[in-house]
Every structure is written in structure tokens, then in C-alpha cells.
Amino acid sequence: MTDRFDILDAPDEFLAAPLRLTVDLSAIADNWREMARRSGKARAAAVVKADAYGLGIEDVGQVLYRAGARDFFVAVPAEGVTLRPYAPEARIFVLSGIWPGQEDVFFDNDLVPVIASEEQLAFWMALLSERGPYPCALHVDTGFNRLGLPMAEAIALTDDVSRPASLDPVLVMSHLACGDDPSSPMNRRQLESFRQVSAAFEGVDSSLAASAGTFLGADYHFDLTRPGIALYGGEAVNGVKNPMRSVIKAEARIIQVREAKAGETVSYGASHRLTRDSRLAIASVGYADGYLRNLSGSGIPLRQTGLAGARGAIAGQPVPVVGRVTMDQTIFDVTDLAAHGVRAGDYVELIGPAMPLDDVARAAGTIGYEMLTGLGLRYERLYIEGDD
Ligand SMILES: *Cc1c(COP(=O)(O)O)cnc(C)c1O
Numbered sequence: 001m002t003d004r005f006d007i008l009d010a011p012d013e014f015l016a017a018p019l020r021l022t023v024d025l026s027a028i029a030d031n032w033r034e035m036a037r038r039s040g041k042a043r044a045a046a047v048v049k050a051d052a053y054g055l056g057i058e059d060v061g062q063v064l065y066r067a068g069a070r071d072f073f074v075a076v077p078a079e080g081v082t083l084r085p086y087a088p089e090a091r092i093f094v095l096s097g098i099w100p101g102q103e104d105v106f107f108d109n110d111l112v113p114v115i116a117s118e119e120q121l122a123f124w125m126a127l128l129s130e131r132g133p134y135p136c137a138l139h140v141d142t143g144f145n146r147l148g149l150p151m152a153e154a155i156a157l158t159d160d161v162s163r164p165a166s167l168d169p170v171l172v173m174s175h176l177a178c179g180d181d182p183s184s185p186m187n188r189r190q191l192e193s194f195r196q197v198s199a200a201f202e203g204v205d206s207s208l209a210a211s212a213g214t215f216l217g218a219d220y221h222f223d224l225t226r227p228g229i230a231l232y233g234g235e236a237v238n239g240v241k242n243p244m245r246s247v248i249k250a251e252a253r254i255i256q257v258r259e260a261k262a263g264e265t266v267s268y269g270a271s272h273r274l275t276r277d278s279r280l281a282i283a284s285v286g287y288a289d290g291y292l293r294n295l296s297g298s299g300i301p302l303r304q305t306g307l308a309g310a311r312g313a314i315a316g317q318p319v320p321v322v323g324r325v326t327m328d329q330t331i332f333d334v335t336d337l338a339a340h341g342v343r344a345g346d347y348v349e350l351i352g353p354a355m356p357l358d359d360v361a362r363a364a365g366t367i368g369y370e371m372l373t374g375l376g377l378r379y380e381r382l383y384i385e386g387d388d
Contacts, residue, residue, distance in 0.1 A: 047228030179212030267323025271299025290374030
């Protein structure tokens with residue numbers, strides 16, 4: 001079975017790698033355009049924190065910039081520094097804000113701090129009275145209780161005559177706690193609160209929605225949406241079919257295929273006992289590669305909840321993980337594949353078109369975000385621009 005990820009002319013170090021990750025940059029660009037379309041009259045930013053959700057901020061940033069993104073969000077200044085050459089004219093917002101000692105990194109790289117607390121605001125205002133105008137964004141808390149100024153403080157700022165004239169927010173923003181659950185009453189409550197903030201900062205762009213909020217509809221769009229996970233093909237909203245294109249294929253090489261007898265056990269803790277004569281494929285991936293131990297087929301507390309372990313895919317056929325995932329290897333049951341269906345040297349798809357990211361994440365009791373950002377350093381990466 002071939003798909004857009006089957007690249008015949010890839011470099012040898014990719015074709016022979018124990019672990020390989022293909023990233024379809026065209027799919028990321030398509031997903032951004034789709035989120036921009038769904039943002040209606042609002043502009044769509046691109047959230048590329050955590051190395052673009054583990055997929056590589058340089059390559060991903062560049063393709064998003066080419067697709068038209070001009071507002072980027074990163075978590076920490078170092079990410080902004082890495083992104084800057086790939087997004088020369090873009091506004092790069094740093095979500096963790098600014099601390100004393102970071103002035104140069106912000107000013108030299110034209111990074112915009114997202115002021116996230118009262119301490120940061122005080123520092124920023126003092127800095128501006130010396131330096132003169134420089135753009136910032138204000139994060140206002142509307143119920144998440146993570147980052148942001150209290151609402152009353154933020155609103156009071158709008159007619160505070162003592163504030164430096166050089167305080168010049170280019171964006172006020174807030175973040176939804178329950179955007180992934182369209183039925184949650186929390187969404188409306190935060191929307192009503194943010195409307196007050198947005199109205200107080202008349203003439204300043206407003207932003208409330210991440211990926212999930214963008215799907216909640218036009219009320220939530222304001223001037224700028226901030227999609228992240230949707231760009232990378234992950235599920236943003238629970239319980240609805242994911243409309244985004246899949247973006248990655250992660251594969252591990254099968255080091256050996258072995259026969260084992262009914263009654264024998266597999267992996268650490270002898271945690272899986274074979275109920276039939278079996279063929280096992282030992283793949284070169286483990287929890288050190290973000291193939292989480294909670295994906296194990298057995299031998300971990302999570303399996304007692306009745307949730308099945310993870311599956312990989314070989315030639316499009318699902319193959320279950322058996323026993324515990326170990327640091328560098330994982331064992332798949334390939335008994336049900338045709339006799340010569342799998343050999344040492346073949347690859348098992350861990351995540352990809354045949355094995356959706358969020359299905360794998362669910363098997364580990366987690367979310368696609370955590371799987372992506374945990375992929376680790378051992379994957380040989382290949383960036384492709386497949387068909388649009
Ligand atoms: C991470 C983040 C986003 C992007 O969220 P997704 O759910 O990945 O779309 C947007 N805004 C803020 C403040 C964030 O922390």
C-alpha cells in the first residue's frame with residue numbers, strides 16, 4: 001500500500017533509520033488555510049511553541065509564513081529567536097511574557113511579550129518609561145487561572161492616567177478552559193467576560209480562540225484566532241470527526257521477527273502470557289521516543305481500566321502492542337498478518353494515515369498534543385511537500 005508518505009528517493013540515512021518521522025509540510029499549510037477560512041473575518045495566527053508541537057519550528061515556521069501567517073505565538077523567547085529568520089516580517093508573540101534580563105533578546109529579535117501577570121506589567125511599564133514605545137500584548141484571565149492579569153486590573157488600565165503613554169498594547173487576549181467541549185457553559189461565561197475586556201480596549205485587536213475556540217463559531221473569533229494543534233492534524237474538539245489533514249507518519253524499524261509458543265510470556269514483568277503460538281515483531285521504538293509506557297499491551301495499571309493498549313499498523317493492518325513498552329523496543333503481535341507479511345527490516349507505522357495520532361494518544365490515556373511534543377530526538381526526520 002502506498003500513500004503520500006512513501007518517498008522512494010529519500011536519503012539513505014532516512015531509508016535505513018531505526019526510527020523515522022515524515023512531516024508533510026503541505027498538509028500543515030493546508031490546515032492553516034483551513035483554519036484561516038474557518039476564522040471568517042478574523043486573521044488566523046499560527047501557534048508554533050514547543051518546536052512547532054515537536055515537528056520542527058524552522059521548517060514549519062517557514063511553510064506557515066509562506067502560506068500567509070503573519071502572527072506567530074511561541075512559549076519562550078528562545079523559540080522566537082529560532083523562528084525570526086524564517087518569519088522575517090511577522091509579529092512573534094511570546095506567551096510567557098518578559099522578565100528582567102530578557103530585554104535584549106526581545107528588542108534585538110523584535111519579539112512581542114505577552115504580559116502575563118501584574119509583576120510583569122509593573123516591570124514592563126518601568127522599562128517603557130526609560131525606553132519609549134514598544135509593542136506588547138496583554139493576557140487577561142477570564143477563568144482559566146493560569147496566565148493573565150485579573151480582569152479588573154486590565155480594564156482599570158485603560159483609563160489609568162498614571163500609566164506611561166508608551167504602553168501600547170497591540171493585542172488583548174484570553175484563553176478558553178473548555179473550548180474542546182462545545183457543550184460546556186464555561187465557554188459562554190468566558191466569552192461574556194472577554195467581551196467586556198475587548199470593549200474596554202477599543203481599537204486594540206482582541207483574541208480568545210485557540211483551535212477549539214475557532215470551531216465554536218464567529219462569536220469566539222474576535223480579530224485574531226490562535227490555532228495550534230489543528231495545524232498539526234490533531235483533534236481540537238472532543239467527540240467530533242477531526243476535519244484536519246493528517247500531517248505526520250512515525251515509523252519504527254522491525255529489528256527481528258520471532259516465533260513464540262502458547263504459554264510463554266513477553267517483555268518485562270512477564271506481563272503478557274501468550275494464549276496461542278505467536279509471531280512477534282520487535283520494533284526499534286520505546287518510551288524514550290515518546291512511545292509512552294502507558295501504550296503497553298499489559299503489565300501497567302492503566303490496562304486494568306479496560307482500555308485496550310496501542311496498536312501499530314503494518315501494510316495498513318493493525319497490530320497490537322504486547323507486553324510492556326520498554327525504553328528502546330516495543331513488541332507487536334503480527335501473528336494475524338499473512339505468513340511472510342512482515343520481515344526483519346520492515347517498518348511498523350506508529351502514528352500516521354493508518355493509525356491516527358489521537359487514537360494512539362487515547363490508548364495511553366492522553367492527548368495528541370502530548371504525543372507530538374514528546375516524540376524525542378531519535379527520529380530521522382524527512383520534510384515533504386506532498387500533493388495539495
Ligand atoms: C497553546 C496555546 C494555543 C494553541 O492551542 P491549540 O489548542 O493547540 O490550538 C493558543 N493560545 C494559548 C494561550 C496557548 O497556550
